[in-house]
Amino acid sequence: MTSLFDLYKIGVGPSSSHTMGPMRAAFRFAHDLNQQQVLQRVSRLQAELYGSLALTGIGHATDRAVLLGLSGHEPATVDPEAIDRDVAGIRASQQILLAGSHPIAFHENTDLLFHRDQMFPPEATQQHPNGLRLTAFDESGAVLSQRTYFSIGGGFITEDGETSAATDKPSIEIPYPFQSAAELLELANANHLRIDELMLANECALIHTDGTHQSDEEQIRNRILTIWKTMQSCVARGIATEGILPGGLKVRRRAHRLAERLEARRQNGQPVDPLAPLDWVTIYAMAVNEENAAGGRVVTAPTNGAAGVVPAVAHYYLNFIPGADQAGLLRYFLTSAAIGILYKENASISGAEVGCQGEVGVACSMAAGGLAAALGGTNGQIEHAAEIGMEHNLGMTCDPIGGLVQIPCIERNAMGAVKAVHATRMAMEEPEEHKVSLDQVIRTMYLTGLDMQSRYKETSLAGLALNIIEC
Structure with a gap:
């Protein structure tokens, strides 16, 4: 069951679905690269936005959120006063720098893509109008990892194809479960x-x-x-x-x-x-x-x-x-x-x-x-x-x-x-x-x-x- 602390989450503006959700998805993707021990082989990162994320992403700071998430920032802990400085640094260097990794290329013109004419990522099994596809490439251009996420509102995210059994939340028995x-x-x-x-x-x-x-x-x-x-x-x-x-x-x-x-x-x-x-x-x-x-x-x-x-x-x-x-x-x-x-x-x-x-x-x-x-x-x-x-x-x-x-x-x-x-x-x-x-x-x-x-x-x-x- 959803917790009070899932609904009431501390984060940053301007949007939970378009800022906090994409930041959390990008952070998870970068974290998983490290967990899979492929981070040191990553040469370039790419983010593709679909549906509402593409259509209103700039106004909702989705572009900045993705850059921050890939750099290891989370909504609950990122310093609002440092966001402008950190984003400007990424854009000037055209590089993502994660703790413990080498600089990874990220050129906004070619690596942050807004698919305004596509509502859903291609081949996605889930269909929600807030789709984000993240891809990591090695030096030869081969895909090391590709994940599709959906920001489903309130800062909640789900990975395409993810089932309840696959989530990182353990099943816990509560004394008074209710569905209505x-x-x-x-x-x-x-x-x-x-x-x-x-x-x-x-x-x-x-x-x-x-x-x-x-x-x-x-x-x-x-x-x-x-x-x-x-x-x-x-x-x-x-x-x-x-x-x-x-x-x-x-x-x-x-x-x-x-x-x-x-x-x-x-x-x-x-x-x-x-x-x-x-x-x-x-x-x-x-x-x-x-x-x-x-x-x-x-x-x-x-x-x-x-x-x-x-x-x-x-x-x-x-x-x-x-x-x-x-x-x-x-x-x-x-x-x-x-x-x-x-x-x-x-x-x-x-x-x-x-x-x-x-x-x-x-x-x-x-x-x-x-x-x-x-x-x-x-x-x-x-x-x-x-x-x-x-x-x-x-x-x-x-x-x-x-x-x-x-x-x-x-x-x-x-x-x-x-x-x-x-x-x-x-x-x-x-x-x-x-x-x-x-x-x-x-x-x-x-x-x-x-x-x-x-x-x-x-x-x-x-x-x-x-x-x-x-x-």
Whole structure:
């Protein structure tokens, strides 16, 4: 089963599927060359991008991600401040240098290929629109190794032909396995557990001990709080930073200015706006996604493109809900992860596969259910809030202008966060019985995504991306 820490991963922007995923795939490829003891024979490396990775790769920094991954960098540990310098060094030398290896030739013009007219790598058995083929050649030009990877959303990757038995994750028995929301509710209620308690028990089974004397539960809580601290830092940086976002659209950061205006009104003694908390939700979400667009440190939640929704609603809970505490925050993350797992394992969290409903829509659903849990809602109210959060994001396209995670992505996170708060308020004020179940809406989202034309799914070939003239 997917873990909370698979969904909430620390990495860098601007995209989990187009930046973090390709970086992880390239890192794995380079690592495997070393493991196969052929690295010293490699003379040249080549990367080929297909589908959405090819169409929006430059705007999503996929080119930089591949260079960094082949050089031995991973999203969780790469220094955002050093990325520009490291990429510039590779491009100037036209060489990849892995620790312990000789310099390996990599000429971007001939070795980084964007197949914009091909949706899938040739002869691939899997068909996902985020395909990456990596090849290592020896001095004579013979192929030493060739691997095809797919970036399937949220920074998750899979190798073509890879089965569950072939993954590097051992099979672990968890106490409360669930494959649907109905099973989740049935298990929780039968064992007199809240959803967060059930998730905590599962996470304790999945955790790899860190060698300390802490209990499994303490380790889980501390790791969640580390994720939360990273989210808080991201919000703080986003609010503090001004300027123009990279990429050529000349989009100005707005979180700082909006926060200044709200603070000025408060300090000037202006009448309290009853909707001011929602203005702050907007600011929190935009701050995160402006940082993401700038390539800063973010947490997938469940993706980079939707990284602002969950932290924005968490900030809302702690800053504006009387009696909010750390216990409620932990309920929030554990419960939202349970909901995210349902989408990850039964549908998709990839904008290239199902549109933005699979990113901001899923994040909205996760945050709504998580907030209901933090507020002390019942398991039924949590499921209802999560269902409402997705139901009103169905059909949302992914059409970023210029292939950049800026317009409409930044504002869309703000709208998703506000919508999550409203979904929770609706669910908490109504009886638990409702017509549409979370399982039904997850299935509907997935089928809607499959029916959606590919030009509306992170290809920048239609929608806003086509109808807004770039200046």
